[in-house]
Amino acid sequence: MRDEHGIRAEALAREFKGGIRAVCGIDLEVAPGEIYGFLGPNGAGKSTTVHMLTTLLPPSSGTARVAGFDVTTEGQQVRAAIGAALQEAALDPLLTGREHLRLQTALHGMPRAERKRRSQALLERVGLTEAADRKVQTYSGGMKRRLDLALALAHEPSILFLDEPTTGLDPQSRNALWAEVARLARDEGVTVFLTTQYLEEADVLADRVGIIDHGTIVAEGTPAALKAEIGRPSVEAIPVEPSDLVALARVLERFGVPVPGSPKGVTVRLDGGEDALADVVRALDAEGLHVSHLQLHAPTLDDVFLAKTGRSLEGAGDELEETEPEPVPA
């Protein structure tokens, strides 16, 4: 199932009725065996991109090749090479887990004996053996997501698309899913295209991250490289006396640019990096300002998003929620 081509898109764009441009000509390249995190707020264009790359939605312009096949003219070959778990586990609540897998493997043309063997193997892999013959309507959110993943892997695809796979999951289920995705890439060489709005998910899982906002990729690289690009840490201070907030801000702004942080305190990006922290402490002392909380924050992907878009990723989706139409063809 090792992939040799990966994913390549050039000037890929999608416009919906009413002139809404959900994806505005993006270029991206995912190497074989790589986990690529596609990070952005709700409505940024992540799902529309996935629908185009999985052949479910024709691009308005641009080209994309997945596993070496053109998504517009070689859809059948693309679909044979990929597995996809799209947003919201699309399952039939009245069927059991095993029935889902039997249907999926049959539609992929596997012989009867192979269907049975493969279904059982996948149920074991995702830890659903005991629940295999229960209707999906009795499954928890985590179980549904695991079944969704098993279905995506039914025909041993070389490229896996996961659209916000951990949204709504508890930490335990989320960690289990992360471990399985990492194992697929590491042990089986599966290329993974993962969309997420969770910074931690992209940070932990992805070899490289593309950050999308308003349908445009605003930054791309390894999480470490992106954070290094921002480079400087921030310091957050909360005064003992709330009335000292203005004075505290005046002092801290000598050391860097203010960035969003706790409303009870002041946060600035340190121009001098972490070495400036000692000077900050001395300056606060000299001004007679007492703080209850002083913390140095290493750069995060949210800082990268902030630096590239001027907004924090947390909550950025709220203002964009309505801008990405449901990618269902007319």
Added chain:
Amino acid sequence: MSEHGPLFVQVSQLARRSVLRTFRRPINVFPSFFFPLMLLAVNVGGLQAASNLRGFPTDSYLDFALAFTFLQGALFATTNAGTDLARDIETGFLNRLALTPMRNAALLLGQLAGVVTLALLQATLYLTVGIVAGVRPESGVLGVFLIVFLGVLVALAFGAIGAFLALRTGSGEAIQALFPLFFVFLFLSSMNLPRNLIEIDWFRTVTTINPVSYLIEGIRSLIITGWDLQALLLGFGLAIGIGSVALTAAGWALRGRLARS
């Protein structure tokens, strides 16, 4: 094997799913079996006197009214099938199927297999109840099979309409909302009286141009007349015609819905 995989396997698997989920929701299945029989009981109880009218084709109103139950049952089956398909669209399950090598024809045929199964059971029940209550189809044993066959064919035709509407609207609520409209179509037919005995001009005209009348009369002819070639040709012809047009439209709607390359 073609790159799509064998059509038979795809149809049979999708049909299996369609049947399974139909019968795993008794709340949906129950009305389609028993409401038509309840309406039949009410109609026969209240309208038996109509069989005394000069020119009424039989002296048993039950014989006359039994055919309508098949149409009503088909309508229930259709609404269920349409709603199921719309739900697949709403939940993204259709996208999951679209990512497999499934053929469009397999989806439609598989979906309609649930309708056919339900209609077959309904028709058998209605006919059995009718026979137990005293109906003796004039067309004999062969006619009994033909009654069931035409009942299933009508359900298939209606099911294709339900599939088309589901694929166009993508909304289970829209399908449910159309149910009363379909019901009006059934009532504006020759369900309660033969067309030649309807004295109100506009109503007789509507029942004459309403294809549902001929579907009912096709089944009814096998029960009360025997082998009426004209009624059978009209009944079967319209069921096949409506089914063919609706299936073609559903196929077109599915291609639009699954805009996969």
